[in-house]
Amino acid sequence: MPQTSQCLSFSCREIVDGSVEKCPKCGTKMRTPKMVRRLGWFLLLVGLFLVALMGTITWNMAPSLLRPYAPGSNFTGTAEQAHMILRLFAIVIIFGVGTMINGIWQIATGQRNRWITIATLGLAVVLFVVAWTTNRGLGG
Ligand SMILES: [Zn+2]
Structure with missing residues (x-):
């Protein structure tokens, strides 16, 4: 099961692999x-x-x-x-x-x-x- 983090910003919703605290796209906190x-x-x-x-x-x-x-x-x-x-x-x-x-x-x-x-x-x-x-x- 791959671990992903999702951006908490409603307009962004970026998903990246691994446990990432901050969104690489918009800088909002991510759900790790x-x-x-x-x-x-x-x-x-x-x-x-x-x-x-x-x-x-x-x-x-x-x-x-x-x-x-x-x-x-x-x-x-x-x-x-x-x-x-x-x-x-x-x-x-x-x-x-x-x-x-x-x-x-x-x-x-x-x-x-x-x-x-x-x-x-x-x-x-x-x-x-x-x-x-x-x-x-x-x-x-
Ligand atoms: Zn974002």
């Missing part, structure tokens, strides 16, 4: 493999945090949410609302996993993967829409 790796660790930690947090919440709430009318259930909404909440949790977890994959890729290669980044951004949009509709569905 080291920076990409550091960002990768950040993404990995954020992803891990999301998955661990939402996994724990889902694990604790799923029994009540899956059987909202059962005795002892502390969830007072309807079954439909319960499914909306579970769907939201699931998408947050998928988003967290996608963020982790993105981070692991960047740590391993020192490069950004355009498709993983686009997929993660797409998931973020889906997450936003689902969170919004869930909020509306719950009357928030």
